[in-house]
Amino acid sequence: MRAFYIIISGLVVMGLAFWAYNENYRTQQVLREVSSLQRQIGHQREELAVLKAEWAYLNRPERLRDLASINFDRLGLLPFMPEQFGRVDQVSFPQDNDVLGEIEGIYDVVGRVEDAE
Template sequence: MRSVLYLLTTLIVMGLAFWAYRENYRTQATIAEMSDVQHQIGRLREDLAVFRAEWAYLNRPARLRELVNLNFDRLQLVPFGSDQFVDVGQVAFPAPTQPAAAVAAAIVERPAGYPPRRPQESTP
């Protein structure tokens, strides 16, 4: 009876040792994989920093102005002027599908700093 108990105990200890051995190697492989991913993240962050620096370098106003001047005949780009901005009330939106009372109720008061609305002309 004791020999069976010794045999079972030995088999259990060997099984647990095998399981611990496998888990140890699986853990080491996972740690190595995680280290590789961390290094890859670091390289990608460095690449992103380089791309951001290149983007900032290529979008310098002096460089863009020079490109506009070189390609003016083809693109005809001109600087923005204050006459190009209009009030939202001057934009022609499609006619609403809701009744006029519902549209009037949905109008929100304009924030401070906006010029007052111009009275809208009725169209025949």
Template sequence: MRSLLFLLAAAAVIASGYWAYHENYRTKAELDHVDDLRRDIGAARERLAILRAEWAYLNRPDRLRDLAELNFDRLGLLPLTPNHFAKVDQVAFPQLQILDLTQPIDVTSAGATNP
């Protein structure tokens, strides 16, 4: 009986050692995967910063004005000037429909039957 307990204890130690060994390598693999993801995120952020800089460069007002003048005959774009904007009080907003509540409706349960 005693030898059976020793064998079971030894098997438990070996099984837990194998489990710990396996978990250790799985953890290292996941940490490597996290490092790869962080590297990919850093590269994506760098590309995004470059794209934002290019977008800002391509959307310069003087460049857009020149493009609008060059392509006026094809596109019909006019350069944007400050007099194209209006004040808020000059904008014609749609009128709100006001409900007519002068004729009230009586709601009653006088004719209802009680269950």
């Protein structure tokens, strides 16, 4: 009987060793993937920083002003003037009754819904 317990104990130890071995390699693989993803994130952040710097460089007001003056005859762009801005009370919003009246006049309800059995 004692030999049986020793054999079973040995098989359990070998099974646990095999499981630990597999878990160790899975963990190392996941750590390599995480490291690779972190490197990719770092590269993407560097690219984003470069793109933001390029956008800031291209969006400089003096550069845009020069481009607008160079292409004035084709684009006709002018700087904003204070007279171009208005107040909210100067905007003519459509009346709700007018819109609803137009919709109701177009669509008439005809017939009735029957219970489907």
